[in-house]
Amino acid sequence: MKGLENIYKRIKDSSDKFLGYPLAKDFTFSEFAPFLDLCINNVGDPEAKSTLTIDTKEVEKKCISFFADILSTTVNDVWGYVTNGGTEGNLYGLYLARECYPDAVVYYSESTHYSVKKNLHLLNMRNIVVRSQENGEIDYEDLEQILTIHRDKPAVFFLNVGTTMTEAVDDLEKIKTIIKKYAIKDYYIHCDAAFLGTIAPFVEPKPKFDFSEGVDSISISGHKFIGGPIPCGIVMCKRAHRNRVANSISYVGTLDTTITGSRNGLTPLFLWSFIEKHGKDGLKRRVCESQELAAYTERKLNEIGVNAWRNKEALTVVFDKPSKKVCEKYQLASEEAIAHIICVPGIKKERIDSLLFDLENEKKEKENLVLLEV
Numbered sequence: 001m002k003g004l005e006n007i008y009k010r011i012k013d014s015s016d017k018f019l020g021y022p023l024a025k026d027f028t029f030s031e032f033a034p035f036l037d038l039c040i041n042n043v044g045d046p047e048a049k050s051t052l053t054i055d056t057k058e059v060e061k062k063c064i065s066f067f068a069d070i071l072s073t074t075v076n077d078v079w080g081y082v083t084n085g086g087t088e089g090n091l092y093g094l095y096l097a098r099e100c101y102p103d104a105v106v107y108y109s110e111s112t113h114y115s116v117k118k119n120l121h122l123l124n125m126r127n128i129v130v131r132s133q134e135n136g137e138i139d140y141e142d143l144e145q146i147l148t149i150h151r152d153k154p155a156v157f158f159l160n161v162g163t164t165m166t167e168a169v170d171d172l173e174k175i176k177t178i179i180k181k182y183a184i185k186d187y188y189i190h191c192d193a194a195f196l197g198t199i200a201p202f203v204e205p206k207p208k209f210d211f212s213e214g215v216d217s218i219s220i221s222g223h224k225f226i227g228g229p230i231p232c233g234i235v236m237c238k239r240a241h242r243n244r245v246a247n248s249i250s251y252v253g254t255l256d257t258t259i260t261g262s263r264n265g266l267t268p269l270f271l272w273s274f275i276e277k278h279g280k281d282g283l284k285r286r287v288c289e290s291q292e293l294a295a296y297t298e299r300k301l302n303e304i305g306v307n308a309w310r311n312k313e314a315l316t317v318v319f320d321k322p323s324k325k326v327c328e329k330y331q332l333a334s335e336e337a338i339a340h341i342i343c344v345p346g347i348k349k350e351r352i353d354s355l356l357f358d359l360e361n362e363k364k365e366k367e368n369l370v371l372l373e374v
């Protein structure tokens with residue numbers, strides 16, 4: 001193919017440079033090259049064998065078991081599959097919620113990922129946006145006020161375990177208190193743990209968001225903190241929810257419990273190879289190292305006079321949005337007046353230092369301009 005080399009170079013260069021997105025960079029999967037000459041397809045339910053056996057479902061099930069374990073449960077009680085990413089997992093969680101309570105109202109904060117609105121539109125579910133606090137966490141008072149108006153309706157709580165912009169975590173304990181206070185009988189809790197799903201289990205004190213807390217479903221991205229060449233994710237739910245939507249499809253001889261029919265069979269191999277290589281201890285170490293880099297970044301930014309902060313132990317450092325030039329050079333995601341750096345594995349300290357250098361220079365230039373004007 002013409003120009004392939006240039007496409008590779010461009011993407012390689014961008015990958016080395018970005019600082020603003022939650023995608024780990026420290027992976028290599030070249031040992032899987034022979035698999036690129038095969039079509040691998042995990043069509044249908046991971047637990048149901050298909051007539052077509054070009055799959056990696058055994059490996060997929062092992063991945064699900066591992067995730068069940070870090071989410072404080074076992075595959076006896078929960079079921080899950082490897083998705084195309086966090087968005088599909090969120091769509092799936094909301095789909096299960098709707099099948100459970102067709103006339104429910106969905107509550108979610110304004111800091112929620114942009115894809116959720118579209119998901120709700122696709123599912124045609126009634127929903128209400130709740131205000132966020134300054135740090136990106138849901139505003140519990142606002143939630144309470146809205147909830148009192150609709151307390152006769154089943155409630156679906158779509159909670160963030162790490163918002164996209166500031167890595168804020170909605171407090172499940174507080175949500176439960178509100179549920180109790182208004183005696184809400186029918187409710188469903190989904191956690192969007194796209195980025196933090198593989199981090200939060202290893203943070204002390206551990207944010208409450210998993211199956212030991214009684215949540216109904218959780219969505220996690222695989223290509224974010226774990227990292228890999230193809231976007232993927234994990235969705236997990238209580239078994240009863242999955243059984244409610246299971247329809248037997250004889251054509252493929254499997255169960256149609258997943259959103260798409262054909263599913264990626266390569267990504268479970270990547271996830272499993274990561275899990276085998278690193279395990280829980282490796283993940284824990286990875287989290288510590290990333291937290292250290294985030295603490296360093298936050299401290300250094302403040303030292304050069306840039307207003308920077310983090311939510312507790314977050315890998316996301318939020319700061320005042322710099323010039324367009326700097327945002328582009330370091331591929332910093334920004335929203336209104338703030339930008340962020342996400343300290344994922346594979347980001348080198350030198351890259352952070354280079355950004356600090358540029359920010360400091362820009363600051364000096366600005367000060368000089370002011371002096372000239374005077």
Ligand SMILES: *Cc1c(COP(=O)(O)O)cnc(C)c1O
Pocket residue numbers: 084085086087088090113115160162163164192194195221222231232233
């Ligand atoms: C990234 C992200 C998503 C979407 O996940 P994809 O894997 O990109 O589909 C959803 N929610 C949050 C909080 C995210 O950070």
